[in-house]
Amino acid sequence: MFGLKSECVLKVDEEFHDLEEYQGRVARWCPGCGDNGILAATQRLCRDEQLPPEKTVFVSGIGCAARFPHYMGTYGFHGLHGRALPTAQGVKIRRPDLKVFVNMGDGDCCSIGTAHWIHAVRMNMNMVAMLHDNNIYGLTKNQVSPTTPKGMTTATTPHGSVLREMNPLTATLGITNVSFVAQAVEWVPDLLYQVIRAAYQHKGFAFVRILQRCPHFMPTLFDSLLSNPDDIMVLDSDDGVKLSEATAKVYKTREPHDTADLNLAREVAGTEGKVPVGILYRNASVPCYDELRKPARLHTPEQARTVLDRAFDRFGIFPGASGTRHGTGDETDRRTDA
Amino acid sequence: MERETKRTDAPMPDQGAPGDPATIDATGSEAQPVEAAPLPGAIPVEPASELPDAADPVMAAKQRSEILKSLLAFYAHGLAPVGETAVGERCWPALLHPYRRFAAIRHEFPLCLLPPGADRPARSLAEIIDEFVDESGPDGDEKERLRRHAYQLEARIGELVSDNPGLSLDAAAGKASANLLDVTPLAGKKKQRLGENLEQLRAALARPLGLAGCEPDLPCKLFEQVAPRHWRTRSAAWSEQLAMLVHNLRDILRVDFDHSPDAKSAGHLRDALGTGQRDDVDAERMAAMLGRTRLAEPLPEERRTRIRETLETLTGLQPLFGDPDRRDDSNGVSSFSLDPVSDDCAAALARHDARQREMVAFFRAVRVAELEVSNRYEAALHDSFFASFDASHLSREELSLCPPVVLVLHQADVGDWDAQALLGLLVADLPVKIILQLDCLGSRTPPGRSTWVCALPRMAMSLGHVFVMQCPASRPGELVKGFARGLDHIGSALFCVYTGAPTGESRLPRYLDCASATESRAFPAYEYDPDRGPTQAERMCLLDNPQQTRAWVSEPFAFRDASGANKTRDIAFTLADFLMTDVRQAEFFCQVPPSHWHPNMVPLDEFLDMDWEIAVRDIPYLLAVDENGKLHRVVVTRSMVRQIAHCAARWRTLQEEGGIGNSHALNLLAAEKDCLQQQLAEEVARIREQHELQLEQGVGELTREIVARIAAQLTDGTDSGFAAASTPSLTQAAAAPPAAESAAAAEAVAAESAPGDTGETDEEDSPSLDEPYIDTPLCTACDDCTTMSAQIFAYNEDKQAYIKDAAAGTYQELVLAAEKCPVSIIHPGKPRDADEPNLDEWIARAKPYL
Structure with a gap:
């Protein structure tokens, strides 16, 4: 319009961020750890989307994967075990202008953090949740996790895991308000990048399960998948991921899919034998809690301080002229008046 | 990126540099001790999104009638309503809001x-x-x-x-x-x-x-760039012809002189010898010898004089057409000068008359020269012709070689008294190129500005022989092309350019002001070129006006309503949106505060679709956005609505002239369609009638045949077999496709299973096995290889490894890296150094990765 093309409206005063700027400290995961690939794909996404580092937050709980925020050149919050999601939700509800990513391990998300996981899916707030699923507690040295395959010997199951492993995909797809579920494997960088990017571009809570190798405690877990690429079933849909030519030559097993069909997604998620990768389900029309509860206006730091002071004063002790008493919450105003 | 963070402790060795984003650690166990790390900067007060906000109108029911009355009074009589405010200084039409940060917009300036x-x-x-x-x-x-x-x-x-x-x-x-x-x-x-x-x-x-920026002097600057180029191109061939004519005329005079006694004088001969041989030759003796030769007949004095005069006229104007031997660089070759006349039609006419006299004399000399060069000039025949030679005798080519007079008119300086001179000039089709610069398109023109000037292009176009271009200054590309085409045209050309409201009179940057004029149909861009052909379709061209098949430009506008919900609606950009930004037209607009919004207020584009002449209780408004992103309603007066209606009518006429929705063509099309439909209906009726007739005949015959067969069966007791007669053909037809399909399928399967197809392709794509390489797209960035040897391995921009320099390390390192790579994508190739220790062992270990 007005003789101007829309792409001519440029943010010329913004600086270009290259991938290096999204690199934090030197990653100290074990050699060959799959987290490296997830980190590289995420940094590439940040670079390609030109996410302002000061407007991007990575939140994690506890575990190997939880070191993720340290290795990103953005803001981050390394929180409590299983509590990455509520922390991230707090960040998002208070600062909707920030891009929020959550990195959790399988123990973090599917064990101690299960309640938060369920409600995070239901609340459908705008963020990307990455489940680094290596099927084991690695940081605490080889304990069984909810996704450890049945029969697997671990430090806590010396005679083999007795329970059948849980499927985080079918679990997520069974939760009310689910809006985005995808799966990737970290050793196919092209696929991983595209899945994370689709998750980032989704409006709502995007849950991405990433099958990840743990070379130290589960060195052979994914060997069959690595040696038989045909066992990886790429979901093929018009709005799904589009593999590069080189990757497509290796991963030839395709499955026609409809990302809008929840029942089909559930069926595919429960597939035995082959591992489905790509976008299983996407529904951008699900309402987001952060938008439903969006405040009419955001508060200034001064306003926030006033409210906090008032809240603290309620529990303060004021040895005043009329004797020691507990605060009522009006002290701030009175002090200001005085 | 500089960010402010508060840290109480010194950075740990592996912490980022100060100022980098901090990691807030709630556990204190894994992360570095960062005590107070607030989120950066002030928490934004403004909404995160940049969508304009609509206010929530608050109106007591009992006030409604009073508000309606005051709004209607403004609409009908221009009386300011209750709660009225002037349109804000920084209030822009809603559709222009996304362009408010004008400095961040790239355009042609x-x-x-x-x-x-x-x-x-x-x-x-x-x-x-x-x-x-x-x-x-x-x-x-x-x-x-x-x-x-x-x-x-x-x-x-x-x-x-x-x-x-x-x-x-x-x-x-x-x-x-x-x-x-x-x-x-x-x-x-x-x-x-x-x-x-x-x-x-x-x-x-x-x-x-x-x-050059989008400024009032832009049209003249561009014209000064275009005109000399155009003149050089046009006069290129002619300057060579002219040089040849001059050369030939000089030859005639030189030969005549060479035959004269003066040419054989000792002095002339001595001068002709130059300085080198002056003493070697006896000029006196040579003159005496040559003096005895017979002299040729000299030119008649009358002819010699005529040739000299002709030569003088030609050489006098020769620099205007440039030197053909130096036609590759600058204006300096030609004495062509634009020298425009400014705001004075009489002066332009006087200059044209003077130049015409000059050019008539010049081309008379050219024609005389052509006759003299071919020795065909006959005084008895030609003298009288050249005595009466005037502008009417000039050919089209000669006219095209007359440098145009350029007249620059500014709307502010064109008076009513100029109208007659201007029209006279255009009607006479004199080779005058007029650049008309407009700076006010509204009906409220400041004192001294004539309103008829805006209609001049349409009037000129109606004459049929004038080149007309109307274009805003925001389209320099169109201006350049239009100027060149107007200069091609031999007669009058009118270039009407809207250069934007004077500084301080518009709320918009000049570029947006000019672009809005076209966007709002106030100043559509078009060109009328009589040289293109005899028909209107050939001559008239709409210059890529936005959405030019529609009445108004309409674009989606996104905003947030009072409840905070994101909304989008299509709104039209009308003349009112454009004029709202012109402070000279302020009396037609009134910004109504949300407390005075009334249900009877109707969006202007919807109001225009109504029968607004009889709508007595509706008040049209348009949407505007202030610098804080607040949405406002601006009501307009009835006289503004009338201006908009006239603007729409003018645009409609222009569309028809430009071939869009031409009513004559549409009528013809409708008539033709009716005619075809009627013919079609008649044909269908005829076929149906014929079909029914055939059907009746067929049924009759079939009935007779069935009756005959039944009768035969009854008499003979044998099967007629007519059912069996039809079956084989059906069976054959049905059987054919499967056979074909199976053959095709077999071919497809054979082709698919043919060995070597994919293998060959893979081989072609694969690099040589001798050279080490990495399947970079499959790299998971685990750092193993780059940690092992940063000289051999490196990451690309996507943080995926490649071999930076295979010669920087040993074959052993390559093989070890290949063995260590968790995704086995490093291929060590063959060793480069045959003397490397234990090479046999490394070659054997490299085999699985080749």
């Missing part, structure tokens, strides 16, 4: 005015910068960074040009570059990169080119 030898008169700076960046190297982060820095430089140059119109490109680039470096918030490596890129750009732009 500033323009670089190119030297005469260049292939075109001007190029936009944006185009030059894009070209430089595109050719700067392969795509990647470096190039992207250069592009952004270049855009920043471009924006800064644009600002400098608007403040200092006389700046040249090299000076502006130098200033802007230094200025950017001074004010940049970047530091360290980033600032260094910015400096390096700006230096590259400054070097690329170090050309002493003139710069």
